[in-house]
Every structure is written in structure tokens, then in C-alpha cells.
Amino acid sequence: MKSILVTAQGFDGPVKTAAPNVLLESWSGPYGGVPPFHRIKVSDFKPALEEAMAEGRIELARIIQQSTVPTFANTIEPYSRMGQKMSQVSALFEVWGSNLNSPEYQQVQTEMAPKLAAFQDEITLNSNLFKRIHSVFGQLDHLKLTMEQKRLVTHIETQFVMNGAQLNAESKARIQMINQRLATLYTAFTQNELGDEEQDYLLLDQKSDLAGLPPSQVESASVAAEKAGKHGKWLISNTRSAMEPFLTYSSVRGLREKAFKIWTSRGDQSNNHNNNKIVIEILKLRAERSKLLGYPTFAHWHLADTMAKSPEAAMRLMLQVWKPAVAKAHEEVAEMQAMVDAEKGGFKIQPWDYRYYAERVRKLKYNFDFDLVKPYLQLDRIRSAMFHSASKLFGFRFVQIHDVPVFHDTVTVYKVLSAKGKLVGLWYFDPFARAGKKSGAWMTNYREQYKDGGKKNIIPIVSNNANFIPGKSGEPIFISWDDAKTMFHEFGHALHSLNSNVNYKMLSGTNTVSDFVEFPSQFNENYLSTPEVLKFLVNKDGQVLPQSIIDKINAAETFNEGF
Numbered sequence: 162m163k164s165i166l167v168t169a170q171g172f173d174g175p176v177k178t179a180a181p182n183v184l185l186e187s188w189s190g191p192y193g194g195v196p197p198f199h200r201i202k203v204s205d206f207k208p209a210l211e212e213a214m215a216e217g218r219i220e221l222a223r224i225i226q227q228s229t230v231p232t233f234a235n236t237i238e239p240y241s242r243m244g245q246k247m248s249q250v251s252a253l254f255e256v257w258g259s260n261l262n263s264p265e266y267q268q269v270q271t272e273m274a275p276k277l278a279a280f281q282d283e284i285t286l287n288s289n290l291f292k293r294i295h296s297v298f299g300q301l302d303h304l305k306l307t308m309e310q311k312r313l314v315t316h317i318e319t320q321f322v323m324n325g326a327q328l329n330a331e332s333k334a335r336i337q338m339i340n341q342r343l344a345t346l347y348t349a350f351t352q353n354e355l356g357d358e359e360q361d362y363l364l365l366d367q368k369s370d371l372a373g374l375p376p377s378q379v380e381s382a383s384v385a386a387e388k389a390g391k392h393g394k395w396l397i398s399n400t401r402s403a404m405e406p407f408l409t410y411s412s413v414r415g416l417r418e419k420a421f422k423i424w425t426s427r428g429d430q431s432n433n434h435n436n437n438k439i440v441i442e443i444l445k446l447r448a449e450r451s452k453l454l455g456y457p458t459f460a461h462w463h464l465a466d467t468m469a470k471s472p473e474a475a476m477r478l479m480l481q482v483w484k485p486a487v488a489k490a491h492e493e494v495a496e497m498q499a500m501v502d503a504e505k506g507g508f509k510i511q512p513w514d515y516r517y518y519a520e521r522v523r524k525l526k527y528n529f530d531f532d533l534v535k536p537y538l539q540l541d542r543i544r545s546a547m548f549h550s551a552s553k554l555f556g557f558r559f560v561q562i563h564d565v566p567v568f569h570d571t572v573t574v575y576k577v578l579s580a581k582g583k584l585v586g587l588w589y590f591d592p593f594a595r596a597g598k599k600s601g602a603w604m605t606n607y608r609e610q611y612k613d614g615g616k617k618n619i620i621p622i623v624s625n626n627a628n629f630i631p632g633k634s635g636e637p638i639f640i641s642w643d644d645a646k647t648m649f650h651e652f653g654h655a656l657h658s659l660n661s662n663v664n665y666k667m668l669s670g671t672n673t674v675s676d677f678v679e680f681p682s683q684f685n686e687n688y689l690s691t692p693e694v695l696k697f698l699v700n701k702d703g704q705v706l707p708q709s710i711i712d713k714i715n716a717a718e719t720f721n722e723g724f
Contacts, residue, residue: 184209199566278344373412421513489723556580589624604654653685
């Protein structure tokens with residue numbers, strides 16, 4: 162759940178600290194200030210978070226100790242501006258957690274997670290604060306507020322109620338205990354998953370193990386092995402960007418099975434990273450908390466402030482897709498099984514066979530293999546294609562800059578300009594896998610757009626992160642069609658934030674209900690397969706993706722749709 166304290170600027174006097182801490186300094190430099198990544202040490206986080214919490218308590222006291230009648234101006238607005246330092250420190254704390262999660266960081270994360278949960282509860286379970294918020298909410302129909310202001314009041318009221326603001330003291334105390342324990346469990350869960358991702362990988366010892374793999378994947382696996390000190394071997398990292406292509410193209414069935422089990426058993430092995438007991442405790446605590454909050458199940462609580470509103474509504478929608486998808490998947494598997502039987506394979510299609518045989522059936526039915534597209538799916542060219550589509554859609558222009566610090570030397574930064582040359586925001590791109598980085602791909606807000614006091618516009622700073630395996634220095638990096646689509650998806654989230662134009666940070670960009678937030682990203686995926694973007698993709702010799710391949714992409718568009 163997104164914190165509702167981590168909001169906008171507004172604190173007008175810093176709490177004195179024993180020693181300067183870079184995390185507590187206002188961001189300086191160009192572009193309205195930028196994160197001081199080059200100066201941060203892991204040891205800075207704990208004291209900075211503690212100081213930010215102390216400052217938040219002072220801000221809270223200023224609101225609840227007022228003797229005046231609660232109004233939007235003296236209660237809602239100052240609450241929405243609370244937590245400048247906490248917002249700033251938390252953003253960087255999360256960057257380290259997702260991208261630079263070292264053993265030293267994990268110690269701080271484990272210690273601070275329950276403390277941060279307890280601090281959040283100090284805010285949302287504060288009776289005096291809620292009385293003032295509820296008073297304003299009760300007058301909403303009679304107040305002369307803008308639509309945005311009304312939405313802000315409603316959003317804050319809903320979040321407080323959903324998190325227990327109306328409960329009695331005994332129930333609040335139990336909620337606090339549960340939230341702190343859940344924070345500890347969530348932290349342990351993610352650390353265990355990361356531990357297995359880094360500890361487990363598929364090592365290929367001989368050239369025969371490479372059967373079926375395209376040259377680009379062989380090259381990436383060789384580079385990964387060299388970096389891991391496995392000279393003369395090939396390493397398939399435990400990330401989606403490495404495992405999915407291996408499962409798609411490897412003709413060695415035993416290795417596919419081994420790879421699939423490594424990939425899908427993260428946190429579910431007989432080692433010190435096992436998450437099974439953690440999952441059970443999480444589910445029990447979520448169920449107990451939901452009932453305390455007045456909801457039949459966790460699903461009812463979680464969906465209460467979404468467009469779906471209820472699990473029943475969500476399931477009605479899901480089942481409309483599920484039944485025809487299952488039927489289609491059975492047809493797809495039957496086609497694959499027929500191929501296995503014709504070759505006298507002697508086995509039934511298993512999960513580790515699916516991607517491999519799907520690709521073979523696609524090639525047979527449509528005379529098309531996505532490996533034909535891969536030479537045109539250079540990482541740099543996909544990024545340029547994303548910029549091209551954003552330019553056509555929103556008039557944005559992305560210009561690489563070199564005058565801001567980054568948290569890793571493979572991160573690049575771009576200023577985003579409007580069609581009229583006005584600075585819109587900054588976009589950080591972090592494409593490569595590394596030790597301490599969670600798997601997958603995502604978008605992050607370092608700073609969200611809002612109007613400071615309704616006047617000065619604070620520009621957003623966003624990032625897109627992925628886990629591609631780098632090749633040799635200076636050589637182009639080729640990615641899969643699915644990864645290219647994922648890049649467009651995550652870029653859609655970034656564009657959502659870059660297009661934000663609101664007064665209040667709580668309502669900025671991706672701060673929407675959770676079943677709406679995926680709409681801009683899923684919509685943006687579609688632009689990858691448009692003729693204009695496809696023709697924008699070129700291979701390393703500068704040759705444009707041939708129309709013959711584009712036609713095959715379009716012809717095979719609905720293939721494997723059940724899966």
C-alpha cells in the first residue's frame with residue numbers, strides 16, 4: 162500500500178541534527194534540484210529516516226494543536242504538504258532497496274521497516290487528526306472547492322477510514338502490531354527472493370548445451386559467465402530477460418526443465434531463503450486485519466478504493482476472459498503435443514516445454530520466428546522508438562544530459578522537453594541486471610509533479626528500470642519481443658507521471674486507484690507494433706525492419722493468445 166504520509170513539501174523549519182546528512186538536504190543543482198546519488202552512503206539512511214519521522218511528528222502537532230475550526234486551508238492542505246523530508250529520504254531508500262540491495266542495506270531495511278510502519282500508524286490512527294479531516298469531509302457538499310480539492314479530501318478521508326481511523330483503542334493497538342509485523346515479513350520476503358535470484362543460475366558447461374540458442378543469447382551468457390568468474394562457460398541469469406529466451410529457444414529439454422525450476426522456485430527451496438512460512442503468516446495477518454477493519458476478506462479491503470470496488474466485480478470481469486483463454490490454451494497445447502508425438506518425443510508437454518514448442522508451432526504455421534525480429538530489437542533502438550512515439554503523442558523531446566549524478570555508471574539521464582522547449586521533467590534509464598537489483602522491470606517516481614502552493618510547478622523525476630544482460634563493450638544489445646513490449650509498458654507509467662499537471666502531490670501521476678494505474682502503460686504497449694514504430698527499428702547495419710517481417714508479425718498477432 163502506498164504511504165499517504167509521503168507527500169508534498171511544506172515544512173518551514175528543519176529539526177537540528179547532530180551532524181549533516183546528505184539525505185536531509187534539499188535537492189540542489191539544475192532542473193529544480195536532483196537526487197545527490199554520488200554522495201549517499203548506506204549508513205546515512207537510518208539517521209535520515211529517524212530525523213524525517215521526528216520532523217513529521219512536529220508537522221502533525223502543528224495541525225492537531227490548532228484551536229480554529231477545521232477547514233480545507235488549515236487541515237487538508239497542510240496535511241497534504243506534510244513529509245517533505247520523509248518523501249525525499251524514502252524515495253532514495255527505495256532506490257537502494259530495488260537497485261543496490263547489499264547486505265549492509267538489508268540490515269538497515271530490516272530494522273527500519275517496522276519502525277516506518279509504526280510511524281505511518283501514528284499519523285493514520287491519530288484521533289485528533291482524523292476528527293479534523295472528517296469534519297472537512299462532512300462539509301464537502303457545502304464548501305467552495307475545485308474538483309481536484311474535493312477529490313483530495315475524499316481520498317484522504319477514505320485512506321484514513323480504510324486504515325482504521327474509526328476503530329476503538331484496543332483495535333487500533335492490534336492494527337499497529339499487525340502492520341509492524343507485516344512490514345517485517347514483507348521485507349524478509351523480498352530479501353529471500355533476491356537471495357535466490359542472485360544465488361541460483363543455470364551454468365552451461367559445454368557447447369552442446371547451447372543447442373538452439375541464438376548467437377546474441379550465447380554472447381550474453383558468455384559475458385555473464387566471465388563476470389561471475391566462470392571462464393569458458395555460459396551463464397543464464399535468474400531473471401526473466403535471460404530465462405524466457407532460454408526456455409523459448411533451447412532444444413535441450415533437460416536444461417529447459419532445470420532452468421524453469423530455478424526460475425519458478427525463488428523463495429520456495431529448502432534453504433534459508435524459503436518464504437513458505439512467511440506467506441502463511443502474511444495471509445493470516447492480512448485476514449485478521451481486514452476483519453478488524455470491517456471487511457470480510459483482504460480482497461474486499463484491498464479493492465474497496467478501486468474502480469472494481471469488490472472481489473465479486475473483479476471476478477466477473479476476470480472470468481469473461483478466463484474461460485475462453487483456457488479453451489484457447491488447450492487448443493494451443495494440443496498443437497504442440499501433436500508436434501511432439503509426430504517426432505516420437507514420448508512425453509507430454511510440460512511448463513518448461515511450452516515456450517519452446519509454441520515458437521516451433523508459430524514458425525510452422527506462419528513461417529515466422531521472432532528470432533528474425535531480434536536483430537532489429539537493439540536496446541538503444543527500442544529506447545529511440547519509445548522517444549519517437551512519445552514525441553508523436555505528446556510532443557515530448559528527450560535529450561540526454563550528463564550534468565546530474567547517478568547511482569550506477571550504467572544509468573543514463575534525459576531531460577524531457579515539451580514541443581515549445583519547456584522543461585517537463587527528467588527520465589532516468591537503468592537497463593541492466595546487477596548484484597543487489599530486484600528482477601523484472603518497473604517505473605519509479607523520484608519526485609512527483611505538483612504545484613508548490615498552487616504557483617511554482619515542481620517537475621517530476623522518474624525512472625525506468627530493467628534487467629537486461631549486457632554484452633561486450635561497444636556491441637549492441639539485443640532483446641526479445643516480449644522485453645521490447647515490456648519496455649513500452651513501463652515507459653507508459655513514466656509518461657503518465659511526466660504528463661501530470663496537478664496542484665497536490667497526493668493526486669499526482671501514478672497516484673491513482675490501483676486498477677486504473679495500469680491503463681496508460683497497457684495502452685502504450687500497443688505502439689510497439691504500429692507500422693510507424695516498427696519501421697523505426699533498424700539493425701546494426703542501419704537497415705529498416707523489412708515489410709515482409711512486419712507482415713508476418715501482423716499475421717501471427719493472435720497466435721498463442723490463450724497463454
